[in-house]
Amino acid sequence: MKLISVVWLLGAVNVSVRADRNRSVTFEGFKVLRVNVDQRVADLESTFETLSVIDLNRNHGHGVDATIDVAVPPEHVKIFENLNFTTTILSEDLGADIAAEGPLGRYPELDENNLPKLSWFDSYHAYEDHIRYWADLQGSFTNNSELIQVGLSFEGRPIQGIHLWGDSGKGSKPAVFFNGNVHAREWITSMVVEYLLYQIVTGYNNDTAVQAALDNYDFYVLPIVNPDGFVYTQTDYRLWRKNRQTRDNTTEVGTDINRNWSVGFGGDGSSSNPGSETFSGYQPGDAPETAALMAFAQALAADKGIKLYIDWHSYAQVILLSYGYTCDEFPSNIDRQISLAGETAARIARPYNTSFDYGPGCLVLYQSSGNGRDYMTDAAGTEFGWGIELRSTSYGFLLPADQILPSGVEIWEGMKYLWVNM
Ligand SMILES: [Zn+2]
Known part of the structure; x- marks a missing residue:
C-alpha cells in the first residue's frame, strides 16, 4: 500500500505542462483516497451525494478488507477527514494527474503500408x-x-x-x-x-x-x-463512467452499460438509483x-x-x-x-x-x-x-x-x- 501511494505522488509532482483540453471540470485539488470501508459502506456512499465525493473503484476480492477509491473535492476534504474513515492517500491532486496523462495526440503519419505509425x-x-x-x-x-x-x-x-x-x-x-x-x-x-x-x-x-x-x-x-x-x-468531465442517457422524472444522467445486461439484472452490485455510478x-x-x-x-x-x-x-x-x-x-x-x-x-x-x-x-x-x-x-x-x-x-x-x-x-x-x- 505504501508503494502505491509513493507512485501516485510521483505521478502527481512530475508535471510541468498542463494539458489543454478545455474541460469544464479540472478536478484541481481533488484528493484521491483509498478508503477501507469496513462495515461503513452506506456511510461512505452517502458522501457521494452530500459531499460530491466521486466513486472511482472498488475492491473486496479474496476476502480482504473492502476498499473503495474515491475522489474528494477540495472544499470537502476537511469534512471528509472528520468522518474518520481509514484511508490511504493515492493522489494529492487529481487535476495534476489529469495533466500528467498528456495532451491528446496528433494523428500519426502513415507508414509505407499506409498504416498509421x-x-x-x-x-x-x-x-x-x-x-x-x-x-x-x-x-x-x-x-x-x-x-x-x-x-x-x-x-x-x-x-x-x-x-x-x-x-x-x-x-x-x-x-x-x-x-x-x-x-x-x-x-x-x-x-x-x-x-x-x-x-x-x-x-x-x-x-x-x-x-x-x-x-x-x-x-x-x-x-x-x-x-x-x-x-x-474529452469535452466536459474526464472521470465520466456511464453512458449519457437521460430519463423521465430525474435530472440525473447516465446508465451503467455494464449493469444493464439481462443476466443477473438488478441484483447486488448494481443500483436502481439513477444518480449512482452503477445505475x-x-x-x-x-x-x-x-x-x-x-x-x-x-x-x-x-x-x-x-x-x-x-x-x-x-x-x-x-x-x-x-x-x-x-x-x-x-x-x-x-x-x-x-x-x-x-x-x-x-x-x-x-x-x-x-x-x-x-x-x-x-x-x-x-x-x-x-x-x-x-x-x-x-x-x-x-x-x-x-x-x-x-x-x-x-x-x-x-x-x-x-x-x-x-x-x-x-x-x-x-x-x-x-x-x-x-
Ligand atoms: Zn469499467
Missing part, C-alpha cells in the same frame, strides 16, 4: 481520430476485414469497429468478440484493443500465432462501445448501447457461436471470469477457465513483470450484477466470457501516456497465448 500509442486521442484509425487499419487489410456497425448510442453515434477473418473467409468460424471503453473514463482500454488490432493486421502474413488465431476465429472488435460517454470525458437502468437492455450489443451477441451466437468474449476495463489488473452476479455458482468449465486465465496472466507478466490477478469476478474483485461477461456466459453460449481490467493499480484511470504502449505489449503476449490455446 506506432506513435499512435504515444498519446491518447480524440474520438474522431479513433474512427479514422479503425478505417486506416481496415483499409490496409481489405481482403480479411470490414468495418462494422452494431447500432447507435443514445445520442445517435454509431457503435462501430472491425470484423476480421482468416483464410476460410468471412464469417466462417466461431467468434472472438471484444468490447472496449464501455466505461467512458477507461481510456487505456480502447488503446490496448487498437494495439491488438494493429498486431493482427500487421502480423497475419508473417506471424504463425496470428495466422492460427485468425484462421480459427472471426474477430469482432468494437474499441469504443460507449461513444457518448467517451466524447463527454442499472429500469429494464434489462433499456440502454441503447446494451440493447445493440445484446442483439449483436445473439446474432453471433446463432451463427457460428462465441468462443471468447472480453469486455475491456481498467484499472484493477485482473482477469475476471464469470460470475459477477453470484459468488456461489460457477460456469461448468470453470476449472479450464481458471487454468487458461492463470497462464494468460503469466504471459502478461513476462515483458514488464506486471501482475494480473484472475478468477471469478465476484470472488476476486466485487459483486456486479447485469454485466456483459455473465450475459455472454449464460445467455449467448460463450465458452469464455471474460472481463480484463488493465493497468493500473498505481495510477488509476489516469494512466500516463508513456504506459499505453507497454500495456499493449504485455496484453498482446497474453492474447497470443490465449487465442492459440483456448
